[in-house]
Amino acid sequence: MTLETLPRHQGDAAGLARLLARALLAGHWQPGDAFPKELDIGTHFDVSRNQVRNALTRLTSAGLLTRTAGRGTQVREMSDWHLLDPLMSEWMTGLINLDPQLIRAIYAFRFSAEPVVAGLAAKAADADDIARLEAAFEGMQKTARSPTARDQHAEYDVMFHDATYQASHNLVWRQMGHLLRPSIMALVHSSQHRTDTFDDSLARHRHVLEAIVRGDVDAASFAAREVLRRTAIDLGIVN
Amino acid sequence: MTLETLPRHQGDAAGLARLLARALLAGHWQPGDAFPKELDIGTHFDVSRNQVRNALTRLTSAGLLTRTAGRGTQVREMSDWHLLDPLMSEWMTGLINLDPQLIRAIYAFRFSAEPVVAGLAAKAADADDIARLEAAFEGMQKTARSPTARDQHAEYDVMFHDATYQASHNLVWRQMGHLLRPSIMALVHSSQHRTDTFDDSLARHRHVLEAIVRGDVDAASFAAREVLRRTAIDLGIVN
DNA sequence: TGGTAGTAAATGTCAGACATTTAGACAAGC
DNA sequence: GCTTGTCTAAATGTCTGACATTTACTACCA
Numbered sequence: 206m207t208l209e210t211l212p213r214h215q216g217d218a219a220g221l222a223r224l225l226a227r228a229l230l231a232g233h234w235q236p237g238d239a240f241p242k243e244l245d246i247g248t249h250f251d252v253s254r255n256q257v258r259n260a261l262t263r264l265t266s267a268g269l270l271t272r273t274a275g276r277g278t279q280v281r282e283m284s285d286w287h288l289l290d291p292l293m294s295e296w297m298t299g300l301i302n303l304d305p306q307l308i309r310a311i312y313a314f315r316f317s318a319e320p321v322v323a324g325l326a327a328k329a330a331d332a333d334d335i336a337r338l339e340a341a342f343e344g345m346q347k348t349a350r351s352p353t354a355r356d357q358h359a360e361y362d363v364m365f366h367d368a369t370y371q372a373s374h375n376l377v378w379r380q381m382g383h384l385l386r387p388s389i390m391a392l393v394h395s396s397q398h399r400t401d402t403f404d405d406s407l408a409r410h411r412h413v414l415e416a417i418v419r420g421d422v423d424a425a426s427f428a429a430r431e432v433l434r435r436t437a438i439d440l441g442i443v444n
Numbered sequence: 445m446t447l448e449t450l451p452r453h454q455g456d457a458a459g460l461a462r463l464l465a466r467a468l469l470a471g472h473w474q475p476g477d478a479f480p481k482e483l484d485i486g487t488h489f490d491v492s493r494n495q496v497r498n499a500l501t502r503l504t505s506a507g508l509l510t511r512t513a514g515r516g517t518q519v520r521e522m523s524d525w526h527l528l529d530p531l532m533s534e535w536m537t538g539l540i541n542l543d544p545q546l547i548r549a550i551y552a553f554r555f556s557a558e559p560v561v562a563g564l565a566a567k568a569a570d571a572d573d574i575a576r577l578e579a580a581f582e583g584m585q586k587t588a589r590s591p592t593a594r595d596q597h598a599e600y601d602v603m604f605h606d607a608t609y610q611a612s613h614n615l616v617w618r619q620m621g622h623l624l625r626p627s628i629m630a631l632v633h634s635s636q637h638r639t640d641t642f643d644d645s646l647a648r649h650r651h652v653l654e655a656i657v658r659g660d661v662d663a664a665s666f667a668a669r670e671v672l673r674r675t676a677i678d679l680g681i682v683n
Numbered sequence: 684t685g686g687t688a689g690t691a692a693a694t695g696t697c698a699g700a701c702a703t704t705t706a707g708a709c710a711a712g713c
Numbered sequence: 714g715c716t717t718g719t720c721t722a723a724a725t726g727t728c729t730g731a732c733a734t735t736t737a738c739t740a741c742c743a
Contacts, residue, residue, distance in 0.1 A: 242723085242724065242725085243724080243725070258725090272724095272725065273725075274725040274726055275723075275725065276723095277723085277724055277725075278724090278725080
């Protein structure tokens with residue numbers, strides 16, 4: 206794969222990194238392929254070698270590339286990508302061409318993990334956590350009926366699940382909230398969006414909220430699984 | 445905190461990054477503190493500004509520091525650290541002064557997550573996974589009785605749990621195997637190491653292995669929790 | 684008292700040269 | 714034929730000095 210198909214002129218090094226990363230995440234290069242060399246990237250985008258090295262350093266630290274003096278830059282395989290790096294989540298959100306295998310893997314993780322997280326949240330949530338959960342839920346309610354507010358609804362959806370992770374009050378679980386945005390955004394355009402679907406989804410989210418509020422660990426765990434079950438079935442993760 | 449207490453001359457930029465990171469992880473600076481400026485670090489360690497910037501870039505991408513032009517470099521608080529970055533795990537392993545709060549957080553995460561992971565492993569493990577698990581378990585057996593092989597035993601311990609994460613065959617869970625080494629290593633020197641403790645621990649690990657081999661999800665989940673329970677009690681995570 | 688220009692200090696960027704590592708070509712010698 | 718060594722080209726890594734940009738602080742003046 207060459208550089209010709211990529212758009213030009215995206216600002217600073219962070220923008221260049223984002224552009225290249227998204228091309229990688231969309232599968233423009235295969236694992237093991239040689240990535241374009243620094244100087245070529247620099248001339249194509251008309252930026253200094255510093256900017257290019259800066260951008261490539263980010264991609265390398267995210268596990269997307271390996272660079273060795275003399276050989277050049279190589280694309281790593283998906284299993285080496287640092288999916289839990291916040292930068293990766295930022296690059297993945299809104300990407301249309303994201304590999305379906307990746308979407309399935311992240312959702313399968315959530316399907317197994319979120320019941321546990323919701324259970325911890327039921328034990329550890331304080332007043333602030335519950336306020337965040339309620340605000341997110343109300344936002345979901347307000348935007349559920351309007352087909353023009355799809356993106357806004359998805360944002361509240363992200364906020365709700367992130368609030369659940371935050372409410373676990375565990376430093377490690379809290380870091381994984383980053384995964385939610387790309388996971389939820391990737392599915393916005395692929396589901397039906399019928400009204401009854403929204404109502405059903407809202408009811409399931411309400412069950413999670415209520416279980417956390419009254420500190421019912423098992424109910425929260427069960428309800429969190431119910432929230433994810435329908436999509437998990439659609440993705441073939443569970444039957 | 446100043447630089448004077450740190451040893452000198454550790455090789456390349458990766459070594460410098462490791463040295464500074466471990467000083468940060470050991471709590472030499474408080475959150476919000478000003479970190480030494482580039483030029484001072486350079487003169488103290490007698491390296492070029494490039495090397496320093498290189499190292500600081502790594503610490504920044506791990507969430508340990510924020511750098512802003514004009515102001516300088518500031519230390520971020522623990523909740524912002526990217527605990528799931530593999531570099532962090534590398535820096536944490538073998539560190540004596542690691543913050544006990546961090547050790548507890550990671551162990552609490554494992555205590556909630558590993559039952560789920562073991563359950564997934566029971567469903568998804570293939571022949572290679574089981575071979576890895578058995579090799580690790582045999583290594584643990586061989587090194588259990590010898591007090592001189594403590595470190596070796598810990599390595600097999602890490603291998604066993606990592607093999608469990610690998611056996612889940614989920615891209616996200618697999619990334620978290622990195623957390624195991626620092627978590628296990630941090631506790632090597634703090635437990636009793638009586639012979640019956642080892643025997644008990646071995647038996648519990650065997651239950652996990654056997655449950656995964658016969659594909660028994662619930663048993664694997666239960667056994668994984670039993671493996672971690674004793675230490676979880678010692679750390680005050682569960683009663 | 685408050686705003687404003689100026690100054691110092693820190694990180695960010697650039698350009699050019701050089702160092703190091705790697706892969707490949709080619710020839711010499713067993 | 715096979716190995717070994719050497720040379721060369723090409724790629725990333727590093728160094729250096731200068732300059733740009735951002736920020737905090739100070740001093741001054743209305």
